[in-house]
Amino acid sequence: MARDFYEVLGVSRTASQDEIQQAYRKLARKHHPDVNKDPAAEERFKDLNEAYSVLSDPKTRARYDRFGEDFRKIPEDFDDRVAAGAGGGFRTRRTAGAGAGGPRVRYTTGFGDDFSAEDVNIEDLLGSLFGAGAGAGSAGVPGADQEAELPLTVEEAYKGGRRTVTLAGPTGQPRRYEVDVPPGVTDGQRIRLAGEGGRGSGAAPAGDLHLRVRIQPHPQFRLDGRDVHVQVPVTPWEAALGATVPVPTPGGTAKVTVPAGSSSGRRLRLRGEGMPNPRGANGDLYAELRVMVPPTLGDRERELFEELAATSSFDPRRTR
Structure with missing residues (x-):
């Protein structure tokens, strides 16, 4: 049965990093197998090391505080992937009744579903959200936005107008785009081509293609x-x-x-x-x-x- 890492070190959930370090050092000296000959000391020492390795790292500690014992099942880019795959609607909230890993955590998706860590396999949940092994009704993951450079002369940037741009496609084959360049674009300005970026999975939309204007050196201007x-x-x-x-x-x-x-x-x-x-x-x-x-x-x-x-x-x- 999993134990609360804060309980293992004997500190509160609001303990500072210094307090966590001091508690670990004190308990590690006490339960080190070379010092303590109790048969249970070695297991206790392993628990201390595991708890300290998690709580001594602020990022890992924050994930543990948020997800409890399931924190290792949650990918590090969880929030970014959720924002892309679930419309930014994936949230967590704590409910009353502390469990082995601290308060129970409930996962609420933007699709109206509500799960607790005890109700569902986290990996299955993530897979359904992000398209891994998802069924036919999955929304999928929106395609990534992409960026390319659009070289223009000073005169072209001044006048604007329609231009044909040829870029390498996903398979390496050239793709042609018709671009409406607004008059007076400046160097570094981006022109957005909606839906011309990376392909989405399932029914999710494609990303956008952003063309960053690069005005070429001119012999006069x-x-x-x-x-x-x-x-x-x-x-x-x-x-x-x-x-x-x-x-x-x-x-x-x-x-x-x-x-x-x-x-x-x-x-x-x-x-x-x-x-x-x-x-x-x-x-x-x-x-x-x-x-x-x-x-x-x-x-x-x-x-x-x-x-x-x-x-x-x-x-x-x-x-x-």
């Missing part, structure tokens, strides 16, 4: 959330005199006004020209100016630059 950064080359005279120049955006070409006297590194903000946001304000586009000089000069260009050099007093290296 750099994304920061929904904001877009781009470098815009300008000529020395555009930077000095001011000009309106075209600037690329993921949605096409826009215009930006370069203020007179601009230098490389100056950032100009185009409000709302970044990635679209279906739930709020669009991101912004930041155009960073880069002043470029001709790689080679014609005769007249050289003359003009030499004249400018002789006339201008501007010295960018002079300390103000």
Whole structure:
């Protein structure tokens, strides 16, 4: 007959871990077979070791407190499996009348059944809940959710639209999915394809397939959330005199006004020209100016630059 591990160690059910350890050490010295020659000492010592091995581990102790003597029959991922297989409706409650393993525990499923540890074989109960050896009427276990990456260019993420994605199926064969990509998706965002994940057992539904968006590096654009950064080359005279120049955006070409006297590194903000946001304000586009000089000069260009050099007093290296 199973004994209550708390009774074996002579401690209360609310005993601290230190109290459990102290009780074990005291009783182990007393009943150790090398010290105690009583024929029953060896069996008593084994009981002490078993009780201490269970109650000294907080996780194992919690399972013992919850399920009593049947705790070893309950899988460690019990709650996760129940949440998946029984709709999260499997609960335990204690009833009056302590038994050998502490108070009796009743198991209540989400299907209206109510069992005590003495009424049913726990393994059979778990099997019926999770589909192992279940009959034709078993609800089965829902399929697992799965995840895959969906690579997109910046332009594809900006515009959205329908895309065809090919992924490896459960048997290794390619499977094609039609995906509606919302405009303005961001890197790391997930797109859910309901029922396209792992297959469920029995009549249980399949899981979902989550496609995690991965926006690929772009030769022009750099994304920061929904904001877009781009470098815009300008000529020395555009930077000095001011000009309106075209600037690329993921949605096409826009215009930006370069203020007179601009230098490389100056950032100009185009409000709302970044990635679209279906739930709020669009991101912004930041155009960073880069002043470029001709790689080679014609005769007249050289003359003009030499004249400018002789006339201008501007010295960018002079300390103000």
